[in-house]
Amino acid sequence: MIGVLPGELAGMIIGVNHQQVAWPPSLRAQPRQQKTDLPDATAQLEQSTRRRLISKIGRPHCLSHRPGARLQDVLIEADRQAAESHGLHRHLCCIARHATPVMTFVRRCDGYSMIVPFAARRGVAMLLPRPRGELSDLVVSGIRDPQSVAECGALPLPADALNDVDLQLSLWLLYELHYRSFDDADPAADWSPALLSVRRVLEEAFNDGVEDVSAKHVAPLIDVEPDDFPDRLFELVETFPGPSLAEYVQRRADRDQVREMLLHRSVYHLKEADPHSFAIPRLTGAAKAGLVELQYDEYGDGVADRVHQDLFARALRAAGLDAEYGSYADVVPAEVLAISNVMSLYGLHRARRAAAMGHLAAFEASSSVPCRRYAAGIRRVGLGDEVAQYFDEHVEADAVHEQLAVRRICGALIAEDPRLQRDVAVGAVACLALDARAAAPLLEAWKHDRHLVLPPTETAHLDRAVPAS
Ligand SMILES: [Fe+2]
Numbered sequence: 370m371i372g373v374l375p376g377e378l379a380g381m382i383i384g385v386n387h388q389q390v391a392w393p394p395s396l397r398a399q400p401r402q403q404k405t406d407l408p409d410a411t412a413q414l415e416q417s418t419r420r421r422l423i424s425k426i427g428r429p430h431c432l433s434h435r436p437g438a439r440l441q442d443v444l445i446e447a448d449r450q451a452a453e454s455h456g457l458h459r460h461l462c463c464i465a466r467h468a469t470p471v472m473t474f475v476r477r478c479d480g481y482s483m484i485v486p487f488a489a490r491r492g493v494a495m496l497l498p499r500p501r502g503e504l505s506d507l508v509v510s511g512i513r514d515p516q517s518v519a520e521c522g523a524l525p526l527p528a529d530a531l532n533d534v535d536l537q538l539s540l541w542l543l544y545e546l547h548y549r550s551f552d553d554a555d556p557a558a559d560w561s562p563a564l565l566s567v568r569r570v571l572e573e574a575f576n577d578g579v580e581d582v583s584a585k586h587v588a589p590l591i592d593v594e595p596d597d598f599p600d601r602l603f604e605l606v607e608t609f610p611g612p613s614l615a616e617y618v619q620r621r622a623d624r625d626q627v628r629e630m631l632l633h634r635s636v637y638h639l640k641e642a643d644p645h646s647f648a649i650p651r652l653t654g655a656a657k658a659g660l661v662e663l664q665y666d667e668y669g670d671g672v673a674d675r676v677h678q679d680l681f682a683r684a685l686r687a688a689g690l691d692a693e694y695g696s697y698a699d700v701v702p703a704e705v706l707a708i709s710n711v712m713s714l715y716g717l718h719r720a721r722r723a724a725a726m727g728h729l730a731a732f733e734a735s736s737s738v739p740c741r742r743y744a745a746g747i748r749r750v751g752l753g754d755e756v757a758q759y760f761d762e763h764v765e766a767d768a769v770h771e772q773l774a775v776r777r778i779c780g781a782l783i784a785e786d787p788r789l790q791r792d793v794a795v796g797a798v799a800c801l802a803l804d805a806r807a808a809a810p811l812l813e814a815w816k817h818d819r820h821l822v823l824p825p826t827e828t829a830h831l832d833r834a835v836p837a838s
């Protein structure tokens with residue numbers, strides 16, 4: 370299957386240790402593929418890849434040519450062998466996904482290669498990101514090779530779990546094993562007892578942090594009569610303290626600030642609705658029926674083009690951003706990862722199903738009006754309808770979803786078992802509190818003409834975004 374790239378490019382990129390790799394017969398002696406046969410996107414990307422590799426790694430001196438390798442093979446190989454330590458990991462992975470190969474390979478931590486159908490990679494998988502500290506370094510290694518992780522001993526836990534990007538990325542990595550996982554993860558990593566014990570320690574610290582910031586708003590909701598709970602929850606959403614990111618985007622944000630907002634939100638919205646779906650088999654009766662009705666809408670009412678995750682991906686692409694799942698997880702602040710992590714925390718624990726539904730209720734109830742503002746801001750800075758479409762969709766959809774989530778789902782849950790009212794309240798407040806915590810530093814940065822994450826230029830959306838501090 371290996372077509373051949375023009376020799377100079379292939380010779381420049383391919384790593385030196387390939388003679389150790391046992392190549393399956395199917396990868397040998399394939400017809401040559403001319404550069405002009407490659408898709409336009411790939412042809413353009415070659416140039417930036419060449420420049421980056423030359424500047425970071427140096428011309429072929431640490432690289433050698435494997436005759437017959439294809440562009441996408443080369444890129445993945447470069448990713449694993451050389452580029453990872455130079456920050457090109459995500460960039461190269463993205464490039465590989467813009468090519469149109471049938472098959473490709475990735476190197477594993479044991480030094481061998483494996484063949485992966487490329488079609489299976491497109492838009493559904495990703496490579497492990499760069500660690501962002503001691504904890505995530507341990508977790509990344511453990512996900513590649515769970516056998517290497519000892520049963521959880523003392524972990525280097527930070528004092529403030531909510532604000533620690535290393536802990537938040539570690540949790541995000543461990544949770545992602547239960548969503549789409551990573552191409553270079555051990556396939557059994559999601560149920561590794563050692564990794565689960567690490568996750569347990571991290572999420573206890575995280576949960577304590579969430580409870581601390583939520584406590585004062587939870588108490589009044591617990592004392593409410595069950596029949597009054599939905600109205601009190603709507604009131605809380607209306608009055609919850611914190612800056613309004615949506616209002617700023619509507620009236621004042623510039624084009625790159627709007628793009629940064631999209632970049633931050635990509636961590637959750639590219640898997641929108643998935644965390645709450647974990648609760649479906651854990652509910653019964655009216656709550657279950659209501660949740661399935663809501664999720665059916667989130668997943669496009671049976672139409673692939675209308676899946677909300679994909680609407681968001683289209684918005685990212687139209688804004689010149691990377692729409693690959695998880696692309697920005699290794700650059701966004703801890704507060705953004707926490708927003709995603711809290712949904713996984715509730716979704717993946719059956720005992721927290723009421724918190725998951727409380728979270729969903731607050732999420733939906735705080736969406737419709739802000740989405741109208743976001744859409745207006747997007748059009749004001751000239752990003753256009755294709756970017757705004759995701760938000761347009763949610764103005765109407767979430768006006769329906771909030772009633773469904775607050776009254777039907779949470780109302781039914783509490784009516785069925787009043788003991789769940791506390792956890793519904795905990796989940797709802799956690800949603801609002803973590804959103805407010807993420808908005809505050811972003812707005813503060815914008816007001817001082819700074820970014821928390823510098824979005825890539827619109828004409829080179831595969832360049833890496835970098836933390837701006
Ligand atoms: Fe949605």
Ligand SMILES: [Fe+2]
Nearest residue numbers: 733766767770
């Ligand atoms: Fe919704």
